Amino acid sequence: MSLLQQLIDAVALGALYGLVAVGIGLVFGILRLVNFAYGELITIGGYTLAYLSGQPSVVAIVACFAAVIALALVQERVAFRPLRNASPATMLVASFAVSFLLQNIYLLAFGSRGKTVSTLGGLNTALAVGSLRIRWISIVALIAAAGLLAATTLILNRTNVGLHMRAAATDFRTARILGVRADRVISFSFVISGFLAAAVSVLLTVQSPLVTPDYGVSVTIFALVGVVVGGLDRLVSATLGGFAIGFTTSLVGAQLPSSSSVYLPSVVFGLVILVLILRPAGLFAPARRAVERV
Amino acid sequence: MPEPALAVDALEIRYGGVPAVRGLSLEVGKGEIVGLIGPNGAGKSSTLLAIMGVVPIAGGDVRLSGRSLRGRSPEWISRAGIALVPEGRHIFPDLTVAENLRLGLAGRRGRDGLERDLDWVHGLFPVVKEFRARSAGALSGGQQQQLAIARALIAAPDVLLLDEPSLGLAPTVVETVFAALGEIRDRGVTILLVEQRAQLTVAFADRTHVLANSELRLTLGRDEALDTERLAAAYLS
Numbered sequence: 001m002s003l004l005q006q007l008i009d010a011v012a013l014g015a016l017y018g019l020v021a022v023g024i025g026l027v028f029g030i031l032r033l034v035n036f037a038y039g040e041l042i043t044i045g046g047y048t049l050a051y052l053s054g055q056p057s058v059v060a061i062v063a064c065f066a067a068v069i070a071l072a073l074v075q076e077r078v079a080f081r082p083l084r085n086a087s088p089a090t091m092l093v094a095s096f097a098v099s100f101l102l103q104n105i106y107l108l109a110f111g112s113r114g115k116t117v118s119t120l121g122g123l124n125t126a127l128a129v130g131s132l133r134i135r136w137i138s139i140v141a142l143i144a145a146a147g148l149l150a151a152t153t154l155i156l157n158r159t160n161v162g163l164h165m166r167a168a169a170t171d172f173r174t175a176r177i178l179g180v181r182a183d184r185v186i187s188f189s190f191v192i193s194g195f196l197a198a199a200v201s202v203l204l205t206v207q208s209p210l211v212t213p214d215y216g217v218s219v220t221i222f223a224l225v226g227v228v229v230g231g232l233d234r235l236v237s238a239t240l241g242g243f244a245i246g247f248t249t250s251l252v253g254a255q256l257p258s259s260s261s262v263y264l265p266s267v268v269f270g271l272v273i274l275v276l277i278l279r280p281a282g283l284f285a286p287a288r289r290a291v292e293r294v
Numbered sequence: 295m296p297e298p299a300l301a302v303d304a305l306e307i308r309y310g311g312v313p314a315v316r317g318l319s320l321e322v323g324k325g326e327i328v329g330l331i332g333p334n335g336a337g338k339s340s341t342l343l344a345i346m347g348v349v350p351i352a353g354g355d356v357r358l359s360g361r362s363l364r365g366r367s368p369e370w371i372s373r374a375g376i377a378l379v380p381e382g383r384h385i386f387p388d389l390t391v392a393e394n395l396r397l398g399l400a401g402r403r404g405r406d407g408l409e410r411d412l413d414w415v416h417g418l419f420p421v422v423k424e425f426r427a428r429s430a431g432a433l434s435g436g437q438q439q440q441l442a443i444a445r446a447l448i449a450a451p452d453v454l455l456l457d458e459p460s461l462g463l464a465p466t467v468v469e470t471v472f473a474a475l476g477e478i479r480d481r482g483v484t485i486l487l488v489e490q491r492a493q494l495t496v497a498f499a500d501r502t503h504v505l506a507n508s509e510l511r512l513t514l515g516r517d518e519a520l521d522t523e524r525l526a527a528a529y530l531s
Contacts, residue, residue: 160396167386167397174384177346179372179401179449 005132006254012138014247015145016203020223021242022152023196025235026189029169032088033080034224034232036095039216040102041068041075041194045201046211047106050115060119065198072194076187084186099217106213114212117205124206137206148199149239152192156235161188169235222249222268229275231282240284245272297360299324299484300345300376300453306353307340314340316508317354322453327475327485329495329502333529336505338488339381342455345486346378347371358453372401377451381458381488383442387431391422394430394441398448407450414481415444418474436467443474453484460491472498492529493519504528 024038045068052060079098083091123137156162161184167175168185176182197216204219205211223242230241248271253264275283298321307315315337322328330338343349345356347368356363363371372378377398385394395415402408416423419440425433430441439459446454456475460468472494479485489495496502497519504512504525512528514521 160399163389163393163396164400166389170386170388171384173348173368174380174386175397175400176368177348177372177378177380178397178445179369180397181369181400182367 002132005134006251008132008134009138009254010247010250012141013250014243014245015142016200017219017223017226017246017249018239018243019145019148019196019200020219021227021230021238022149022235023193023200024220024224024227025232025238025242026152026165027193028227028232028238029235030165030172030186030189031080031084031091033091033095034088035075035080035193036092036220036224037075037079037098037102038193038197038223039214039218039220040099040106041072041197042201042204042216042219043102043106043211043213044068044071045198046117046205046215047110047115049117049119049201049205050211053116053118057119061202064201065195068198068201069191069194072190072197073187076190081183081186084182103213103217110211110213112213114210117209117211120202120206121209137203140206141203144199144203148196152196155192161185165189222246225269225272229272229283231285233282233285237282237284237286241282244283296324297357298322299326299359300486301357301360302341302345302354303357304354305341305344305351305356307337307344307349308352309340313508315344315505318505318510319354320503320510322484322486324452324484325479325482327479327487327499329499330486330488330505331490331492331495331502332505332511334490337508338505339457341505342378342457342486342488345371345455346376369401372449373403375403375452376455377401377446377449377453378455379439379442379446379457379459381461383435383438385430385433385438385441385445387429389430390426391428391430391433391441392426395422395426395445395448398445401449401451403450411448411450415447418447418477419444436463436470439463439467439471440474443471443478447478447483451483453486454478455486455488457488458490459487460489460494468494492525493522496525 024035027033027035045064048064048067049060052063075098079094080091083094123140124135126133126135156166164175164180164185165188168180222245226242226245227238229245231237249264249268252267253261256264300322302318302320305315305318318341320328330341332338340349344351347363347366347370351364358374358376421437422441422444430438433441443459459471463471475485487495487499496514497516500516502514503510506528512524
């Protein structure tokens with residue numbers, strides 16, 4: 001496999017992790033909630049696709065989006081809204097509880113053996129460009145991620161609800177004093193977050209079609225690590241961090257001899273520790289502006 | 295007697311059992327400017343935050359044209375017609391000046407007369423128009439204060455609450471801000487002004503209450519601005 005081909009796969013995986021990072025980062029910005037249960041949104045999307053694999057792709061994908069967004073709103077309403085004034089640590093622990101609860105519900109409802117998704121399976125075929133063989137899913141993932149990131153940016157920068165979200169992420173109290181509706185902004189951030197999780201479900205199940213109860217956990221952990229590495233405070237740096245971790249994982253994985261592939265997480269997390277020692281505020285975090293205006 | 299625009303009635307505020315405001319009652323009639331002064335920690339800011347629904351009311355009530363605001367959320371109160379210019383301005387530094395101003399629309403009831411209000415606000419604070427494309431964090435402190443007041447006005451509030459608008463500003467900017475407050479009142483907006491600058495406030499407001507040690511100590515009329523003895527006694531009590 002040529003280096004160029006590895007780079008293309010790495011960019012595609014990075015884009016996918018970048019999407020997860022945006023989904024997590026959006027909600028964090030507003031609620032200071034690190035939603036560990038984000039992975040279970042991806043998982044329910046996977047199950048929806050698996051159970052609807054016999055249906056036309058459009059039907060399965062629309063149902064996937066509906067199920068994931070619905071679960072995101074339920075998470076917000078049932079688990080996180082009552083804790084809105086709690087400390088970030090309390091909310092983080094609560095999100096662990098939600099994550100484990102949902103994983104066990106999946107285990108009871110769908111069994112431990114996993115369900116296979118065949119929707120969009122055709123995207124695993126490769127496109128030959130000269131000596132390069134690029135899988136269609138890499139191309140689709142890249143385009144979809146770029147489109148979704150652009151759409152999210154447009155919503156944040158060009159709409160009123162986006163303006164309210166940006167204000168709430170900076171200073172929620174002042175935003176509410178100005179009349180920004182807390183419930184609406186938070187619900188909307190969960191809707192976007194769920195929308196992105198559903199897109200990840202669709203793209204991820206093409207590459208790893210076997211959906212198990214803990215399906216979304218590892219991608220979420222990796223993306224969360226990426227978000228921290230990039231810098232949690234800003235959506236852009238969080239997204240770049242997510243991208244970086246996916247990119248690195250894919251590239252290091254391709255470079256490691258297959259006999260050493262068990263060491264992949266060790267290598268990646270070793271790099272993470274190095275980055276956090278050198279730049280504790282985040283790899284992509286801007287230098288602090290300490291000037292107070294008078 | 296008609297209902298006052300804003301009535302604070304035997305207000306109690308406590309932070310974890312420690313009283314911040316005890317039994318405060320005051321009224322602001324429609325179109326009036328009422329001052330609220332007193333030493334640091336007297337409970338002035340807490341009073342404004344309680345009116346705005348940010349800090350819970352432990353006892354008593356706050357009424358807007360006779361309607362109780364107790365237990366309402368800040369966004370509900372904002373949409374009911376009260377706007378707060380918070381202490382320290384709290385503009386959004388990463389957003390542009392124009393975006394900061396647009397946020398004020400969140401609390402506005404309907405878009406009627408928006409063009410006219412925008413022109414008026416731009417006339418009142420030309421910097422807000424001139425620097426509309428800049429990020430608000432790049433403005434000077436005085437410009438940020440003008441933006442914070444403009445943002446509150448764009449909501450077309452019935453009652454405007456200001457928390458130390460002169461804090462940290464150069465004397466000429468303080469003059470600009472107070473001149474603007476006079477124009478805002480002339481437009482029919484009711485104002486409750488919390489300030490550190492005691493004499494300036496007493497001379498400017500229709501009447502001024504002195505808050506010390508969480509309680510109302512003294513009420514002064516505009517012509518009593520030079521009565522520094524009573525003022526000092528109230529502060530030190």
